[in-house]
Amino acid sequence: MADNKDNKEEVDYSLNNPATVDKYKTAGAISEKVLAEVSKLCVAGEKIVTICEKGDKLLAEEVAKVYAKLKNKGFAHPTTVSPSAFVTPYTPLTSDEAESKVELKEGEHVKIQLGAQIDGFGTIVCDTIVVGAKETVEGRSADLVLATHYANELLLRLMLPPGVLASGTDEEKAKAAAAKAPTQARITQLLEKIAKAYECNLVESTTSWIFDRNDIEGKKKIVIAPGEGSKGDGTPEIGEVWGVEMGMSLGSGKVKNMEQRPTLHRLINENGQAKRSTSKKLLYDVKKSYHNFPFSMRQLESERDAKLGVLECVRNGMLRQYEVVGDKEGAAVSRLLTTILITKNGVTKLSAAPALDVSKFKTDKKIEDEEIFKILEQPLARNKGKPKPKKKAAKKSDE
Incomplete structure (x- = not known):
C-alpha cells in the first residue's frame, strides 16, 4: 500500500488526453488574439522594437489569465516583426542604437510572428500584412499575397495523411488509405505551380516542423525548395501537431545572411x-x-x-x-505559419493567420492548373454536418 502512495502517477501528455488538446487550443487562442492586436500596431513610422515590446507584454498578460496554478506557461515564441526583404523572425534590441530606430515603411510586407505555450504545449503563428494597405491591394504586392495564401492552403491539405477523409465504399476507402503520402520533392513541385502562376518563387528551405512538448523542432520536418545541405525527413501522421510554414518571394527565393545581429x-x-x-x-x-x-x-x-x-x-x-536571413536580391517576402493538429477527422488549425479576403487583392494572374484546383477544393476536416431536424418539425413542413 505504501509503495502505491509513493509512486507518482505518470501523466499522459499525448493527444489522447483531452487536457493536452485543451492546453494546445488555449495557447492557440492566445496566439491569435495577440497577433490581431500586434497587427494593429504595425503602421508606417512605428519602431519595430516598440511593437515587439508591446507584443510581448500582451502575450504575458494573456497567458497570466489562464491555468493560474500552472508554472510552466509563457512564450512559445517572442514577438518578432520582419521588414519586407527579411525571411526569418527579426527582433531588434533597444541597446543597439541603429537597429532600435528602425521604423516600418508604407507598403512593406511585414511578417509578424509570435506564440504562447501552456504546460510546454506551444503554438506559433505568423502572418504577413501590407503596411498602410488601402481597401484594395494591386500589382505585384497582390501577386505575392495571393501566391502565399493559395500555396499555404495547398500545403495544409498535403499535410493530411492519405485516406483520412476518404469517402465511398470500404474498398475505395482502403485504396485511398493505402496510397503513399506525397514526397517532399512532390510537395515542392506542386507549390511551384502556384508560385509560377503569380510569377513568384518559393523561399528556399522553408521548413515545417513537428511540435512536441517543450520542443518546436521535433524529430520530423518537411523542407520545401531545399537549399544546399538541407533535407527533410518524415511525413505527417494522425496524433501529431505541426508548425506548417509557407514562404514566397518576388525575387529568386534564394536567401543570404543579413548584417543585423542575431x-x-x-x-x-x-x-x-x-x-x-x-x-x-x-x-x-x-x-x-x-x-x-x-x-x-x-x-x-x-x-x-x-x-x-x-x-x-x-x-x-x-x-x-x-541567424537573420533575408532575400538575396532584397525582394519582398511573404510568410505564413500555422500550428495544426492532425486527427482522424482531419486538420484543426490551432493558431492561424486571419482568413484572407481575396477579393481585396486585384491581379491579372490566376491559377489554371486542374490538379491544383482539385487539391484546393478538398476540405481540411470532415464535415460533421448539421443536427437532423426533429420528426415533428419535419411533419409540419410536409403539410
Missing part, C-alpha cells in the same frame, strides 16, 4: 556547463522562463550581459542561434 536563441542542451558569470546567469534565466522555446535577448534582464553570455553558450552548443 538576437533570437533557443536552449538546446540543458546539461551544458558555462564558465563565465554572464553565461551562467543567462542559462539560469532561460531555463527558468523560456525552457526550450525561442527567446529574444531583448527579453532578458540586461541586454548587455546577454550579449556577453550568449557568445559562450552558442560556441559550446548550449544555445541555438537563429
